[in-house]
Amino acid sequence: MPSTPQATPQTAPRSVGERITILLVEDHDMVAEAIRLALDRTDDLVVVGRSLSVADALADAARLRPAVVVLDRRLPDGDGIAAIATLKAAAPGTRVLVLAGEGTPAVAAHVAEAGGSGLILKVGNLGELQDGVRLVAAGEMAFSKGLLSGALDRLTGRTAGLGTTLTPRERETLGLLGEGLGPAEIGQRLGVALNTARNHVQRVLEKLGARSQLEAVAVARREGLLP
Template identity: 65%
Template sequence: MIVQSATCKDAPMPSSPPHSRPIRILLVEDHDMVAEAIRLALERSPDLQIVGHAASVASALADAERCEPDVVLMDRRLPDGDGVAAITDLLALRPKARVLVLAGEGSASVAARVAETGGAGLILKARGLSELEDAVRRVAAGEVVFSQELLGDVLGRLAGRTPSLGANLTPREREALQLLGQGRSTSEISDQLGVALNTGRNHVQRVLEKLGARSQLEAVTIARREGLLS
């Protein structure tokens, strides 16, 4: 079984050279079957060790301090929040840790968020366990690793050549987008924002225009893909 959040495998003695021991990995994944498959795959290698398993952002923050991981393998979507948004807090607790985000799907804007918050990379689950194993070793060695299909775009965004989709949304439009993501109607959005129905419609319409969406459903789909919705 995977080590649960209440227990961590013993940390190495402070004098141990970093390359004489396995890479210590904190696995943050809320689906038990996925977590078990990752554990079995990674621990086939003597240089990789799962020292803790958390199923939420809150547990990950507690275990990052207690388990002393070298690498935090963080699922992007967790029951209590966004794994990417948690990177800053993780690094505040464990500055030497490297955070590698594992996502079912990704985009250049999500990958750019990972890099901007201090993450060591993002790899897609579809890439396979052998590539994940290699990515863990590379980030532990100080490299930054992104799935190949995202790398070119994320470099462009970080260099400022391509603005992130949705970056020009106003705070009010972001509120409207969050409510759209919750399945609220235009009338409900207007009530929630405390504005007239026509004003609420205008907010929603501008969200669609800025995301290049033709419908509210498409806007929500794009926003989830781009990491604009938690």
């Protein structure tokens, strides 16, 4: 792996020669190595650092000031999308490209709303990732096929989006379902009667089109409503 340049946020170069500098945030070693090799073998891209968590990424981005952060969505200490704003604050001018195992227009819209510059799916080929990094570094948006138009529709309000009608209490209930809690535990956490908690859960299932609590959590994660 190329040596890591030591620099302060004020003086760090945006590029190494003519190459676009990249901070890779990925906690799985085999995936990270494959991505690094694919990016480094090009003439215009170079990985200058790798982070294993959101916390590491914040420190590394502030120190290295990469042109692009390639950010895994699911990390040991949090959701990558939720960390976008903090990353951009730590390294002003750095652009963030999210990597995800799966994605929907709702997730893509969530990335854009959070300040990210794109979403590339891991099921795509590495050439798509290379091109995505180039687009993002140039100030453009980069989304895997089928995600961009749907994301634009949601951002411009042309589609309602699954889960957009959830009330604040129903979103809170959904979050507790995501923690693996049942109605009785949810009622205790929310300070409501068991029947009230069951009603909250039922409304969440209805609005997400789910037949079970497990399916509701799966749908919510697919749609970007849960990390």
